[in-house]
Amino acid sequence: MSWERFTRIGLVINGKSLMIVALAMVSTWASLQLGLVADYPLTIISTAVIFPIVFSIGHAYKRREAALDDYGTIKAHGRALYFAARDWLPDEDGGAKQERLHHIEAVLSNLLTACRDMFKGRIEDMPRTERDVYAAFSQLSDFVKRMRGEGLASGECSRCNQYVSKMIVAFESVKHIYQYRTPRTLRAFSDVFIILLPLIYGPFFAYCAVEYNAPVLTYVMPVLFAVILTGLDNIQSHLEDPFDQIGPDDVAINAEKFVELLGCGENGSDCDGARVMQAKLEDYVAAKAVA
Template identity: 25%
Template sequence: MEKYLVIINWRTFVALAITALTTHFTLEKNFQYNFDLTMISIAIIFPLVFTIRGAFKRREKAIEHLSKFKSGLITVDICLQSQTKIGEEDKKALKQIIENISRYLLEYLGPEPTPIETVRAEAKKISDYIKERSVSMKFNASLKIQGFMRDVLQSIENTAAIKEHRTPTSIRAYCLIFIYLYPIIYIPSIYFRLLEGGSKSDSWILYSLGLISSFILISLFNVQEQLENPFDQKGVDDVKLEMFDMNK
């Protein structure tokens, strides 16, 4: 049931209230006009679909970067643990640092974020260690580990960029404003068409059409808002961060 109710919030009730009041006014004053409703799809549907697609792509990219991040950390851990010239104490310390990198990044992405600088500082410890011990390690092994750490660092920065940079705020604001204005444009026009079709006494048709249309549009906007931040763990489609935790 949660996945059906999650699209309903305070915006839903605002949009439905505007629709109901507009419908009442239209019927009371017999207000009507002929208007091409194709303009509605250009003004609302197109930018709304654009923002939903943008948010969905960001979510998919986030999953891709997190998968690369975890696989890179696992590979670095295996490579370091397999080095015979690294002492057991150092191996334990390095493993703890790798687990910290994973935990801090997921905390940064989650609802109670750790500063991204903390994640970068932990990742730098691994890179610095490899540079310091490169002489005592095999050249190929050191080079490969540095290569995997580069992938880890890139994934951290790419994921941080997705968290901090959203789809254009101006387009989302534009969509919301026009969704609220939509009943004022749509209701009198659809009333005109109903009168032409001989449904003058059936006011419930006008109410139903208006409320359903507004509900669909505001629900799509709410879906986009939930996809906007795929890490906050508030929506049913958020990225499952626990899947990328090295500590589990």
């Protein structure tokens, strides 16, 4: 088993799991010592904990998939804008075209970087980071206006504006996924019972131990019970925020790779020179900053 798998297991079974395991074992031991034995129904567990957590996991997973779809929409329409700047204007390869391509690359890089900074940051910082995203969208709109002045047909200019509009719609959708999480009251309800049930079910674990009539199996049920409950809760926690880069299933916004691959020419002929284009873009951004 690779180290990466061990780290993933550590995300599911953590300090909280060990604490609940300890509570369940202490409760079982105390019940055995006091002779408290009872056959509790397991339906309480499924109703109070399992169902709310599984519901939250399903909802969080749908949010993650929606965020992936919207992220793909932003990238796809951004690439379409780049191709429009490269192929739709009636000019020859030259300094003006290269400057235009460097400009759209810089704007798209700023946009994705601003999105990444916003979604990885704290919600308290959102009023500041959100401005950077809208500033990048404003630059995209100005870029379409610039192409119109350079001879882009009105129909194609309208199409480019639609690309920008769809990117903004996708961003707003992802922003609301980032802002509003799964129902917090449902999560609080589950958290309370994850702590209480291992204590309350001590007599049931003691009953199971008596039924097994095998001392070595006395604490198997409480440990298994606690690990399952906390494991499901931890899975839900990691899916809750798809951008925090803690869990292995988070959405990673790779602005650098996206811009680097924009340098691929028609039919992929210039993909080997993508890193050269990235270096040129960095020089262009630095020059604009100085200016």
